[in-house]
Amino acid sequence: MRSVSSVVLAVTALIIAVPATAQAEPSDSEGNSRTVAQGVFTRYQESAAAITYAPELVPPGARMAVFAESSPGEGTSVAAVLEGLRPNRTYGAHVHTRPCGAEGSDAGPHFQRVPAPEGVSGDPAYANPSNEIWLDFRTDAAGNAVSGAFGEWNPHRGDASSVVIHEHRTRTAPGAAGEAGARLACLNVAF
Template structure:
């Protein structure tokens, strides 16, 4: 089993355990799980997840997000072929999102942002970038891409459900990643539009490690 598949399986197990009752939890390092229902934006100070567009993300919708940091003691994977007989240390971050009750058959752009959710859509700040773009807002595909940021675009099915996962070969800097923002449109990739996904329709606070 590959490293990503193994982490996916662990996250799926955590999701099955947490899915029954919305809650926010912070299991021991290196895992983080958040499961909540969306609340009106006016309740941002106390809510774990808020919606800014109830037609796309109603208050009956729910979200599950998991983060797994990989690296350190015990995180070794045997390599074949060129690395036969040796162990290679893997380091990175795996993020998983599952959504229920959103608008049907809709493609949402979803990214990790730097600040917590607030009463206004822009409260969550810009995208978190492993290597920050010196020019903000960042629309340069050299910086605004799924390898330098965490992208979790989701296309919901006819029941309004969807999920996505992201694996990056780095870890969040402590205290610099605080939320996951759901955007109205699919994420752009071309120069001048890279990372852009339209209006922010919902936000989820996540205590990223």
């Protein structure tokens, strides 16, 4: 399996060169799989790969690419590269269960390796970076950022379909764990 740093380099090359798409490669004979998604944020359109709900914080024209690689028994690396957001700002970001839609809430809840029991919210036993895929980041002076995560998740279509950018860094305290504020933008990712 690739390291997160080599995944980030691959994603950086993609975001610069490739138009908006979302694709998952079929698993190889060993069960390894790769997912690549990239898009330019725009206001909602049914065909949009990347949607901004808060243009003042995720401006139309900003870009995001996500690369994920999974290997059975080894885990999953997920990397995100972002360009053109507000400079020197911290954002939260997570993998969500459903595709992007007209409203940020359309992306559903966070993907969880071990789903929390019905009605349980803010419990750090479930809302944590080992059970969920957190990609929080801070932009540089040009509004660009790179983020990555590695874990024992196995996201796939049907239980992981997008990456949502949130208003602030993800909280970890009991009762607020997993909370990162308003949903600012969404990228469809075909895990």
